[in-house]
Amino acid sequence: MKTISVPDEVINARTIPPGSVIYASGNAATPQLLLAQLARDHSIVDIDLYTVLPLGDRIAELYSAERCRTITHRVIFNSYLTRQAVNSGCAYYHPMHLSEIPKHMFQRIKPNVVLLTVSGPDHGGNYSLGTTVEGVLAAVQYANKHGGVVIAERNAKMPFVLGTTIPEEAIDYLLETDYPLPLSPVHHPDDRARRIGEIIAALYIHDGRGEEPGSTLQYGIGEVPEAVTDAIIRKGVGDLAIHTELLADAMQNLIKRGVVTNRWKPHFTFAVSSIFLSESQAGYDWLHFNSSVQSRPSDYTNSVFKISELPRMVAINSAIGVDLHGNIWADS
The missing domain is CATH 3.40.1080.10 (Glutaconate Coenzyme A-transferase)
Incomplete structure (x- = not known):
C-alpha cells in the first residue's frame, strides 16, 4: 500500500x-x-x-x-x-x-x-x-x-x-x-406519522422479556420510523433485535436505552447493518469500536434466507411511490 x-x-x-x-x-x-x-x-x-x-x-x-x-x-x-x-x-x-x-x-x-x-x-x-x-x-x-x-x-x-x-x-x-461526514437530518414526526407509529407498535411490536421472542426490526429513514421508535419506547417493551440494511439515529436510541438486546437472535447478540447514517458526528463517534453493532455486506443483511431465520421480523419503511399494480418503491 x-x-x-x-x-x-x-x-x-x-x-x-x-x-x-x-x-x-x-x-x-x-x-x-x-x-x-x-x-x-x-x-x-x-x-x-x-x-x-x-x-x-x-x-x-x-x-x-x-x-x-x-x-x-x-x-x-x-x-x-x-x-x-x-x-x-x-x-x-x-x-x-x-x-x-x-x-x-x-x-x-x-x-x-x-x-x-x-x-x-x-x-x-x-x-x-x-x-x-x-x-x-x-x-x-x-x-x-x-x-x-x-x-x-x-x-x-x-x-x-x-x-x-x-x-x-x-x-x-x-x-x-479529514472532513465532515454527510449527515442525515432527523425527520421529526407530524401527527399523521405519530398515529401510524402508534398503530405499528401496538399491532406488530412484541415484547421479548418473557418466554417468547421479541420483534426484530428493520428501519428505513423518515418520519414513520422515528414515530415507531417513540411509540416503542412508550409501549415499554424490551429484548428486541435489529437486522437492517440501514442503521440511523432512531435505532441507536433503542440500543442506548436497552430496548434492543438481540437476545433472541439465533447466531449472535449484536445489531447488524450494511449502512450507517447519523444526524451528527456524535452519532458516528458512537459507532467507533462499538461491539453492540456490526457491519455486514448487503448480501447478508438483505438475504431473504438470513431474514427468515430471525424471530418476528418487522420491516418499517417509507414509500416514495406506489404504481397501479400496488408495487411500492422507495429509492427512485
Missing part, C-alpha cells in the same frame, strides 16, 4: 484509462476528495461509474451535464446528487436488489477501479469499511483478484465500525483526509 498526499497522484488518466469501470462507496462513506478530483480531471473520459446513494456537496460537479457526456453514470440507488441527471437521461438508473449487488459485482459490474473510505487500522492491521459496506467488500475482492486498483481515503472522522474489514494489502493507495 502506498500513501499519497493529493488525489491527482492516482486519480488521473494513467490510472483510470478509457474503458475503466469504477465502483465507489456511497452514503456517509462517499470518498469525496477522490470523486471531486474525478470530476475535475477532464482527461479521464469514457468510463463507467457505479454508485449507491452518493452523498457530499463536494462531488456535485460529477453529475453535471458536461461531465455526464464523458462519464457513464450507472446509479444503483439515487441521491439528491444523481436524481436530476437520471431524470434528464444524462445518467442510467439500474434497479437492483441490494442483496444481489455483491453477486453482480463478479457477474456484471466487474470493476477495475474501486474508490472507498476506510478507518483504521486495528491492532491486526485491518481496515474497517466504516459506515458503508453494501457491495464495497465484493468490489475490493473483485479488483484484487483481477489486477484492478483499490484507492481509499482514510477520513479521520470515519468510525471504525466492527464486522467487515479488509487487510492492508487489499488497498493499493491511501489518501489521508
Whole structure:
C-alpha cells in the first residue's frame, strides 16, 4: 500500500484509462476528495461509474451535464446528487436488489477501479469499511483478484465500525483526509406519522422479556420510523433485535436505552447493518469500536434466507411511490 498526499497522484488518466469501470462507496462513506478530483480531471473520459446513494456537496460537479457526456453514470440507488441527471437521461438508473449487488459485482459490474473510505487500522492491521459496506467488500475482492486498483481515503472522522474489514494489502493507495461526514437530518414526526407509529407498535411490536421472542426490526429513514421508535419506547417493551440494511439515529436510541438486546437472535447478540447514517458526528463517534453493532455486506443483511431465520421480523419503511399494480418503491 502506498500513501499519497493529493488525489491527482492516482486519480488521473494513467490510472483510470478509457474503458475503466469504477465502483465507489456511497452514503456517509462517499470518498469525496477522490470523486471531486474525478470530476475535475477532464482527461479521464469514457468510463463507467457505479454508485449507491452518493452523498457530499463536494462531488456535485460529477453529475453535471458536461461531465455526464464523458462519464457513464450507472446509479444503483439515487441521491439528491444523481436524481436530476437520471431524470434528464444524462445518467442510467439500474434497479437492483441490494442483496444481489455483491453477486453482480463478479457477474456484471466487474470493476477495475474501486474508490472507498476506510478507518483504521486495528491492532491486526485491518481496515474497517466504516459506515458503508453494501457491495464495497465484493468490489475490493473483485479488483484484487483481477489486477484492478483499490484507492481509499482514510477520513479521520470515519468510525471504525466492527464486522467487515479488509487487510492492508487489499488497498493499493491511501489518501489521508479529514472532513465532515454527510449527515442525515432527523425527520421529526407530524401527527399523521405519530398515529401510524402508534398503530405499528401496538399491532406488530412484541415484547421479548418473557418466554417468547421479541420483534426484530428493520428501519428505513423518515418520519414513520422515528414515530415507531417513540411509540416503542412508550409501549415499554424490551429484548428486541435489529437486522437492517440501514442503521440511523432512531435505532441507536433503542440500543442506548436497552430496548434492543438481540437476545433472541439465533447466531449472535449484536445489531447488524450494511449502512450507517447519523444526524451528527456524535452519532458516528458512537459507532467507533462499538461491539453492540456490526457491519455486514448487503448480501447478508438483505438475504431473504438470513431474514427468515430471525424471530418476528418487522420491516418499517417509507414509500416514495406506489404504481397501479400496488408495487411500492422507495429509492427512485
